[in-house]
Amino acid sequence: MSMFCYQCQETVHNTGCTIKGVCGKNEEVANLLDVLVFTLKGISFWNTRARKLGINDEAADRFVIESLFTTITNVNFDPEVIARRIETALIKRDTVKKMYIDKQGSNFKEKLPDAATWNPASNTISEYLKKAPEVGVLSQKNEDIRSLRETLIYGLKGISAYADHAYILDKKSDEIFAFVQEGLAATLDDSLTADDLVGLVLKAGQTAVAVMALLDEANTSRYGSPEITEVNTGIKTGPGILVSGHDLLDLEELLKQTEGKGINIYTHGEMLPANAYPALKKYKHLAGNYGSSWWHQQQEFEAFNGAILMTTNCLVKPKDTYKDRLFTTGVVGWPDVKHIAPRQPGKQKDFSPVIAKALNQGNLQAKTGKKLVIGFAHDTVMNNAGKILELFQSGKLKRFVVMAGCDGRLASREYHTQLAEKLPKDTIILTAGCAKYRYNMLDLGDIDGIPRVLDSGQCNDSYSWAYVALKLKEVLGVDDINDLPISYNVAWYEQKAVAVLLALLSLGVKKIRLCPTAPGFVSSNVLKVLQDNFQLMVTTQVDQDIDAMMAGA
DSSP states (O other): OOOOBOOSTTSGGGTOBSSSOTTSOOHHHHHHHHHHHHHHHHHHHHHHHHHHTTOOOHHHHHHHHHHHHHTSTTSBOOHHHHHHHHHHHHHHHHHHHHHHHHHHOSOOSSOOOHHHHOOOSSSSHHHHHHHHHHHSGGGOOOHHHHHHHHHHHHHHHHHHHHHHHHHHTTOOOHHHHHHHHHHHHHTTOTTOOHHHHHHHHHHHHHHHHHHHHHHHHHHHHHHOSOOOEEEEOSBOSBOEEEEESSOHHHHHHHHHHHTTTTOEEEEOGGGGGGGGOHHHHTOTTEEEEOSOSGGGHHHHHHHOOSEEEEOSSOOOOOOTTTGGGEEEETTOBOTTSEEEOOOOTTSOOOOHHHHHHHHHHOOBOOBOOOEEEEOOOHHHHHHTHHHHHHHHHHTSOOEEEEOOBOOOSOGGGHHHHHHHHHSOTTEEEEEOSGGGGGTTTSOOOEETTEESEEEOOSGGGGHHHHHHHHHHHHHHTOSSGGGSSEEEEEEOOSHHHHHHHHHHHHTTOOOEEEESOOOTTSOHHHHHHHHHHHOOEEOOOHHHHHHHHHTTO
């Protein structure tokens, strides 16, 4: 086989992509990404040791999380960019290695792992590709050890994405940086048992809770707590820019640079929640949300005749019909797509090429859209806690159903639309992430003024529902979080969702239903451990799952 990747839910036959990724990456990109992860393990090996000597290289910390983010599904497809990261990784690894040796000495008693010492004959793509077969997923032959290592790595990828978002907003945690590298370094240690790796996977869940709390603090300290907001999904007459991805600072800077220029700014996909932050919604030209989840990009970007800015994942292969109107920035990239350079210290990114393209495209044709109500993050929900408790006490509200996570292409994901339609009227859906696009345009009504779909925001805002559950546990005096009237039905696609799942498991949440499949990277033995300890299950038939959830099963 020319490549092997099974990190996302849509991997071929739920076993692995071996010729070309369903996401659109080719074998060259897939193999280069494997080598990049390998070199990040090398940095982590030395930096984890250096930390024990009181040595800390924050530049290396930042590079590791940003580069792991680069390897997430649907982020970067540009082999030249990935190759440059590999070259930089080797330089940073050797810098940290020298710092360690200068203090500790070079008299090593054990054989050093290959990732700690490997140097290519040349820093070229062809040379890196020679290394790929030795370091890819299948280089570990023991299926269960491989499964646990990959589960850990994918959790670390999700954690790194959230840590990167927080870092951009000046929030960081050395404990999070340290664990990401501890986890990566652990995958080089052949002495670790399956039980050791299970412990690290659960620790990754605890770190995922911490990083989502950190990102929540970063977002709310800069932009305020999300407010209940009605968002238009139509189009106004005038030039427009569509902003997709997750990076709120990119959106803020674009809003500042377009103010007074007659350009309307629209959110797309995971950027929808931006419309609820007070510091962003104050911009009158933030005109609403256009389109839905990431996998509709080719149709929705083609129909949107303005400029398009992709700030993070999830990028789909651009069509020629809009490729000249598409811009990427941050870690995201596609060959031959114009890229907005990183911001320099104390300065904003320069979005003038995006703005010029929007003005050159001229006016968009007006289109009427439905209104969406968003902004139900944890502060909003807790401010309405009294009303919600009254609904429970009166019997008008019987159960919360957390339907958070990712959307995707598979027809089986229509499950969530059917689930939302069929859930009893005395239930409320708690949602976050792009999975909501399966049902957030439905007319599901309310319970005494409380909407039956409460949208807390992006996938990282799943933290809100963990926060609410813990607060509800406290208010109701319940000993076990699993005794709360909450069911968890989580859709997953990429590695941020893996981090969210591990976070829930670390909090002791049981009876989580995964949709639409169990991860291909989870071996049958590892899956059995999750089933035995957490009653983790895969969704079945809608009616059957509703009956079980309403009975608390």
